[in-house]
Amino acid sequence: MEVERIPLAPISIPKVGAVGKTGKWRTFRPVIDREKCIKCLLCWLYCPDAAIVRDENDNVFVNYDYCKGCGICAHECPRKAIKMVKEE
Amino acid sequence: MSTYKVLTGNYAVAYGVKLCKPQVIAAYPITPQTSIVEKLSEFVEKGELKAKMLRVESEHSAMAAVIGAAIAGARTFTATSSQGLLYMHEGVWMAAGARLPIVMAIVTRAIFPPWSIWTDHGDLLDQRDTGWMICMAEDNQEVIDMIIQAYKIAEDERVLLPIMVGLDAFILSHTATPIEIPDEDLVDSYLPRPGETLSYLKISFDNPLTYYNLAFPDSYMEFRYQIHEAMNRAKRVIEEADEKYHKLTGRKYGGLVDTYRCNDAEVVIVSMGASTGDTKEAADKLRDEGYKVGVLRLRFIRPFPEEKLKEILSNKKLVIVIDRAISLGKGGILYTEVASVLHKNDGRTPIIRGYLTGLGGRDITVSDIIKMVRKATSLFEKGELTHGWEWFKLRKEVVM
Numbered sequence: 237m238e239v240e241r242i243p244l245a246p247i248s249i250p251k252v253g254a255v256g257k258t259g260k261w262r263t264f265r266p267v268i269d270r271e272k273c274i275k276c277l278l279c280w281l282y283c284p285d286a287a288i289v290r291d292e293n294d295n296v297f298v299n300y301d302y303c304k305g306c307g308i309c310a311h312e313c314p315r316k317a318i319k320m321v322k323e324e
Numbered sequence: 325m326s327t328y329k330v331l332t333g334n335y336a337v338a339y340g341v342k343l344c345k346p347q348v349i350a351a352y353p354i355t356p357q358t359s360i361v362e363k364l365s366e367f368v369e370k371g372e373l374k375a376k377m378l379r380v381e382s383e384h385s386a387m388a389a390v391i392g393a394a395i396a397g398a399r400t401f402t403a404t405s406s407q408g409l410l411y412m413h414e415g416v417w418m419a420a421g422a423r424l425p426i427v428m429a430i431v432t433r434a435i436f437p438p439w440s441i442w443t444d445h446g447d448l449l450d451q452r453d454t455g456w457m458i459c460m461a462e463d464n465q466e467v468i469d470m471i472i473q474a475y476k477i478a479e480d481e482r483v484l485l486p487i488m489v490g491l492d493a494f495i496l497s498h499t500a501t502p503i504e505i506p507d508e509d510l511v512d513s514y515l516p517r518p519g520e521t522l523s524y525l526k527i528s529f530d531n532p533l534t535y536y537n538l539a540f541p542d543s544y545m546e547f548r549y550q551i552h553e554a555m556n557r558a559k560r561v562i563e564e565a566d567e568k569y570h571k572l573t574g575r576k577y578g579g580l581v582d583t584y585r586c587n588d589a590e591v592v593i594v595s596m597g598a599s600t601g602d603t604k605e606a607a608d609k610l611r612d613e614g615y616k617v618g619v620l621r622l623r624f625i626r627p628f629p630e631e632k633l634k635e636i637l638s639n640k641k642l643v644i645v646i647d648r649a650i651s652l653g654k655g656g657i658l659y660t661e662v663a664s665v666l667h668k669n670d671g672r673t674p675i676i677r678g679y680l681t682g683l684g685g686r687d688i689t690v691s692d693i694i695k696m697v698r699k700a701t702s703l704f705e706k707g708e709l710t711h712g713w714e715w716f717k718l719r720k721e722v723v724m
Binding site: 242244245246247248249250 | 537546
């Protein structure tokens with residue numbers, strides 16, 4: 237069996253979802269209101285898990301696989317365009 | 325052409341560091357180390373050394389700063405003593421675990437309380453489980469040479485571990501003696517180019533890495549194993565560094581240990597640091613009286629020169645270990661370390677006797693060493709000397 241070798245110093249190459257889909261931890265989900273969004277990208281910048289992604293036109297989307305629902309995006313949004321909605 | 329100057333041990337450190345061209349230096353002042361970084365700061369100010377000099381608020385931050393700089397790929401330097409070294413202790417462990425070849429000068433000084441600014445090896449030897457290589461110089465010439473060798477050893481890809489270079493407070497740090505300063509070109513040819521060693525873990529935006537994250541029980545042990553193996557490899561690297569330095573400068577110290585008149589000796593005195601000069605003088609005087617005495621100086625305490633000690637000391641009659649530090653509740657530290665490797669099962673282990681003295685800067689003189697040897701040999705000849713250690717020059721009449 238192939239074993240994973242450890243490096244000389246304890247360093248690792250980051251990869252998406254190394255410990256599984258952390259979105260399962262979420263209690264509240266952020267929902268973006270496109271009418272209100274002004275594409276300032278503050279949510280994208282502040283998200284501690286890089287779970288907000290942007291497209292080439294600076295539209296922002298939540299990656300619900302990894303969003304833990306901390307609500308920082310909703311707190312930072314200057315137009316109150318993000319609502320935190322209780323998960324069912 | 326090399327130049328000659330009359331320098332204190334601390335200035336010898338500074339001149340040595342300058343020749344090695346570190347890119348980042350961070351340190352916090354503490355007696356008796358301060359004049360090392362003062363001098364380096366002067367070199368930077370005058371433009372003679374193109375390094376970033378970071379003024380930090382504590383030794384803990386000094387170590388954190390050089391760790392950060394080393395991760396970014398820089399050659400680094402810091403220096404401290406006693407309380408300062410204890411305060412940075414957390415970072416000391418980190419630098420080794422992170423495999424960063426930081427060079428740090430330690431001007432050995434006794435630990436508080438009570439306050440003492442004088443030499444004693446307690447601060448340096450307290451670091452012996454950290455994963456740093458630990459060496460100690462005998463005189464100011466060796467101080468400058470050891471600093472240069474330290475970068476060579478630490479940055480070797482077989483090693484990649486940080487290293488402490490010790491020198492005794494005041495006896496070396498503040499005593500000026502004539503020394504030869506090697507040529508800049510010579511040091512350039514001896515060392516790798518600054519900042520070229522750590523490319524595999526260098527911070528890079530193109531190749532982002534997570535540094536020093538969580539290790540589960542299935543891999544932590546292997547990281548410690550790798551450090552221990554690097555220490556073992558360092559033994560060879562230390563000898564090579566000394567040999568190559570010898571070719572360039574004509575000066576040779578013996579790598580892991582320095583031996584003096586050991587070949588035909590029946591009694592060998594093991595010592596470390598500046599008092600070894602007096603020990604060698606005592607050996608000469610004792611030889612004149614007919615004692616067959618030699619001296620073995622531990623240049624390195626980590627990696628511990630186990631094989632060398634076995635090779636040189638195994639067939640002697642008597643080994644006397646002079647300690648300048650105590651593991652309280654156990655005994656002389658060097659005594660314990662030396663004794664741990666010399667015991668054999670054939671009943672022919674040399675008698676190992678430790679003398680613990682010189683704490684808090686109490687002098688260890690030539691006549692003290694002569695007394696130790698006379699005392700030990702006379703008991704030995706009567707068959708009354710056992711393995712063990714004892715206090716020497718302790719003023720027992722003043723204790724409660």
